[in-house]
Amino acid sequence: QVQLAESGGGLVQAGDSLRLSCAASGRTFLGYVMGWFRQAPGKDREFVASISGSGSNTYYTDSVKGRFTISRDNAKNMLYLQMNSLKPEDTAVYYCARARAGKSGRYYYEYDYWGQGTQVTVSS
Secondary structure (H helix, E strand, O other), rough: EEEEEEOEEEEOOOOEEEEEEEEEEEEOOOOOEEEEEOOOOOOEEEEEEEOOOOOOEEOOHHHHHHOOOEEHHHHHOOOEEEEOOOOOHHOOEEEEEEEOOOOOOOHHHEEEEEEEEEEEEEEE
């Protein structure tokens, strides 16, 4: 069974940067689509970005394109989200997750393993 743990969140000013990390244990996630989601209080969980098993293909929601970069290191079972030019509307708990085999990774219900989240707060 895969276990995921996020880290790297914090309180920053608008325009600053953060890098989130997600460490996987239990087994390798090589070959699986991985994703980042976020959830603000009173809001639904929102897709942020995903990356293919090899790391060659990425997908981002429109609101973060050009600012966020998703990457992975399969040899270390690590997933990352580099967040630049942060805005107050990026404030949320950020979760990493692994998609089920054969899934696109674009939908919440396609993921079977989730971390517990890390808080990102961006002040104006």
